[in-house]
Amino acid sequence: MGIGTEEGRKKHQARSGWLLSLPALVLLLVGASGPLVIVAVYSFLKPGEYSGVQWIFSLEAWFKVLLEKDIFDGTISLADAHLAIFWRSAKLSLLTTAVTLVLGLPTAWFIATRPARSRALWLFLITIPFWTNLLIRTFAIMEVIRNEGILNTALLALGLIETPIQILYSGTAVLIGMTYVYLPLMVLPLFAAIDRFDFRLIEAGYDLYASRWQVLRRVILPIIRPGIVAGSILVFVPSLGAYVTPRVLGGGKNMMIGNFIELQFGQGRNWPLGASLSMVLLLIVVVALLIYVRTAPQEDRHD
Amino acid sequence: MGETFAVEARDAVKVYGTGVNAITALDHVSVTVSRGEFFTLLGPSGCGKTTLLRCIAGFETPTSGAILLSGQDITEEPPYRRPVNTVFQSYALFPHLTVARNIGFGLEMMGKPKAEIAETVARMLALVRLEEFAARLPQQLSGGQQQRVALARALAPKPQVLLLDEPLSALDLKLRKEMQGELKRLQLETGITFVFVTHDQEEALTMSDRIGVMRAGKLQQVGTPRDIYDRPANRYVADFIGETNFLTGVVEGGAVRLGSGDLVRAALGGQTGTVTLAVRPEQIRVVATNAPGAIPARITGKVYFGTDTHYHFALVDGTEVVARLQSRAQGEDDLPKGVEVGLQFEDSSVQVLGP
Numbered sequence: 001m002g003i004g005t006e007e008g009r010k011k012h013q014a015r016s017g018w019l020l021s022l023p024a025l026v027l028l029l030v031g032a033s034g035p036l037v038i039v040a041v042y043s044f045l046k047p048g049e050y051s052g053v054q055w056i057f058s059l060e061a062w063f064k065v066l067l068e069k070d071i072f073d074g075t076i077s078l079a080d081a082h083l084a085i086f087w088r089s090a091k092l093s094l095l096t097t098a099v100t101l102v103l104g105l106p107t108a109w110f111i112a113t114r115p116a117r118s119r120a121l122w123l124f125l126i127t128i129p130f131w132t133n134l135l136i137r138t139f140a141i142m143e144v145i146r147n148e149g150i151l152n153t154a155l156l157a158l159g160l161i162e163t164p165i166q167i168l169y170s171g172t173a174v175l176i177g178m179t180y181v182y183l184p185l186m187v188l189p190l191f192a193a194i195d196r197f198d199f200r201l202i203e204a205g206y207d208l209y210a211s212r213w214q215v216l217r218r219v220i221l222p223i224i225r226p227g228i229v230a231g232s233i234l235v236f237v238p239s240l241g242a243y244v245t246p247r248v249l250g251g252g253k254n255m256m257i258g259n260f261i262e263l264q265f266g267q268g269r270n271w272p273l274g275a276s277l278s279m280v281l282l283l284i285v286v287v288a289l290l291i292y293v294r295t296a297p298q299e300d301r302h303d
Numbered sequence: 304m305g306e307t308f309a310v311e312a313r314d315a316v317k318v319y320g321t322g323v324n325a326i327t328a329l330d331h332v333s334v335t336v337s338r339g340e341f342f343t344l345l346g347p348s349g350c351g352k353t354t355l356l357r358c359i360a361g362f363e364t365p366t367s368g369a370i371l372l373s374g375q376d377i378t379e380e381p382p383y384r385r386p387v388n389t390v391f392q393s394y395a396l397f398p399h400l401t402v403a404r405n406i407g408f409g410l411e412m413m414g415k416p417k418a419e420i421a422e423t424v425a426r427m428l429a430l431v432r433l434e435e436f437a438a439r440l441p442q443q444l445s446g447g448q449q450q451r452v453a454l455a456r457a458l459a460p461k462p463q464v465l466l467l468d469e470p471l472s473a474l475d476l477k478l479r480k481e482m483q484g485e486l487k488r489l490q491l492e493t494g495i496t497f498v499f500v501t502h503d504q505e506e507a508l509t510m511s512d513r514i515g516v517m518r519a520g521k522l523q524q525v526g527t528p529r530d531i532y533d534r535p536a537n538r539y540v541a542d543f544i545g546e547t548n549f550l551t552g553v554v555e556g557g558a559v560r561l562g563s564g565d566l567v568r569a570a571l572g573g574q575t576g577t578v579t580l581a582v583r584p585e586q587i588r589v590v591a592t593n594a595p596g597a598i599p600a601r602i603t604g605k606v607y608f609g610t611d612t613h614y615h616f617a618l619v620d621g622t623e624v625v626a627r628l629q630s631r632a633q634g635e636d637d638l639p640k641g642v643e644v645g646l647q648f649e650d651s652s653v654q655v656l657g658p
């Protein structure tokens with residue numbers, strides 16, 4: 001009786017709850033998982049003659065990601081070129097993460113220690129690049145570092161150099177560009193972490209015989225670690241797939257995964273390979289996120 | 304030259320800011336604290352107690368003057384090179400370290416061997432009775448427990464001097480009383496010099512060997528709790544420590560004639576003209592109007608405080624006087640409002656403070 005109706009009501013509530021969340025679920029399925037499923041399916045098909053795919057099951061694309069078959073004698077070897085691209089991308093992403101961290105930490109610290117009013121202004125300045133198109137920002141960087149650009153002109157005028165330094169179309173140029181583009185993503189979570197940091201702990205550290213370096217390493221860094229991890233993930237993940245910046249500033253000489261994937265869908269006319277490469281990229285990102293999730297719970301207890 | 308003090312401030316001045324915004328937080332403060340002493344800095348908010356403590360800890364450098372530790376000038380030494388530890392008002396425990404690691408932090412930074420650290424930490428945990436909490440994080444502890452961790456952390460490196468900035472102010476009354484006893488016990492057990500800051504006069508009186516009363520950056524009086532209470536150096540100290548009746552009068556022979564016309568005997572020490580007399584409420588006796596030397600007064604009100612009752616009187620010229628009488632069994636000695644009585648001041652209790 002009473003219990004029965006109670007249960008019935010609960011069931012009804014559960015059902016209507018389901019119905020209410022249905023639009024969101026559909027959107028999630030179609031919007032997020034849908035394209036992913038398509039990419040996953042394409043990676044198991046044969047490439048079409050000019051573009052697109054043929055609906056024939058094939059593991060060729062996955063095979064090609066890491067291995068290659070010699071067309072003459074049929075021996076199988078590691079696809080060095082592909083591995084080099086993955087390695088180059090990973091290296092660039094790690095470097096970008098490291099450089100943005102080294103630059104972002106003092107920047108975030110500076111902002112967090114400003115008075116409340118000017119802090120908002122500094123944060124706004126940091127986020128300004130977000131409001132500009134990535135391509136335009138990248139060309140702006142190009143304008144700064146090219147041989148006749150602002151940097152070289154200034155250095156020449158100051159007499160510090162005699163011939164312009166060739167930065168553009170080099171690894172350095174790409175790193176500079178990536179650092180510029182992703183720095184805000186590092187600064188914001190770092191700022192959030194430092195903003196919550198209790199500065200009195202620094203005095204407690206000094207009081208207990210810790211030197212400046214020890215206070216940084218033993219007190220500040222462990223406490224703001226969630227911010228460091230979050231910022232690193234936020235920079236590492238998108239920079240791994242970045243293709244506009246490496247293409248424009250690297251001059252297409254050093255291909256990154258992003259460019260390579262784009263190539264497969266374009267001139268390469270190998271959609272399945274592009275799809276399987278995308279899946280590998282996703283896998284790397286998932287592993288990176290798993291590392292983050294692993295470290296996060298321990299940190300959360302401190303807040 | 305004689306005794307070397309555990310801590311000494313020599314003519315310490317601290318000015319914050321410059322120009323029109325300058326605030327003199329310490330105004331030529333000179334004070335000495337002996338080895339093993341429980342010394343308390345007492346004063347209202349903003350009088351410079353924390354500033355003096357921070358100058359001793361090394362977080363601030365005095366604008367002029369010197370800070371000495373065991374006779375050595377440490378004015379320019381950074382905090383991490385001073386054998387002085389602080390118990391912060393906010394505790395400032397490291398949130399990412401367990402209780403045991405918090406307590407061992409100072410020793411770890413000093414580069415002590417692991418075995419020694421573990422041994423000291425265990426001893427400190429026992430000292431503050433937190434053995435079973437060693438593996439917890441600070442935020443898993445109550446306020447009182449956190450306070451004890453802060454204390455243990457500051458004591459672990461065996462500092463020459465322990466600085467405590469209102470360490471009990473965040474605790475509720477009962478816990479506070481408990482911790483007062485605990486602090487005193489720890490100080491006696493360790494023999495470490497304590498410099499304690501509070502704005503609670505009762506806390507200062509019950510715990511200290513000596514008290515320094517501060518006001519607006521200046522040290523008003525330094526002395527034992529008895530000195531400060533019974534022989535306040537000035538009206539400010541008398542008013543700040545406990546309740547006091549202030550009576551103005553003119554010196555007449557060996558006594559003082561009050562505005563009400565009554566004559567009060569006091570140890571004048573050569574003072575003449577107009578003076579202020581300070582009389583503690585508990586040093587006033589209520590007697591019959593015709594008793595010898597009784598000052599006539601009328602009861603204008605009373606407030607019951609449990610163990611004692613505060614009676615408010617008006618002298619014949621209207622001057623208000625408060626007396627604190629022990630509450631007796633009900634009905635007995637219960638003086639109603641409006642009754643005329645006589646007041647007697649114990650001679651030795653009347654302090655002459657100048658005009």
Ligand SMILES: Nc1ncnc2c1ncn2[C@@H]1O[C@H](COP(=O)(O)OP(=O)(O)OP(=O)(O)O)[C@@H](O)[C@H]1O
Binds near residue numbers: 319320328350351502
């Ligand atoms: N960093 C600072 N900058 C400017 N003025 C300061 C600074 N620190 C303290 N002051 C000022 O110096 C004076 C003394 O401050 P201090 O903190 O020593 O007072 P306190 O006696 O500890 O007070 P409380 O009981 O409220 O803690 C105050 O007027 C305060 O406003």
Ligand SMILES: [Mg+2]
Binds near residue numbers: 352353354468
């Ligand atoms: Mg203070």
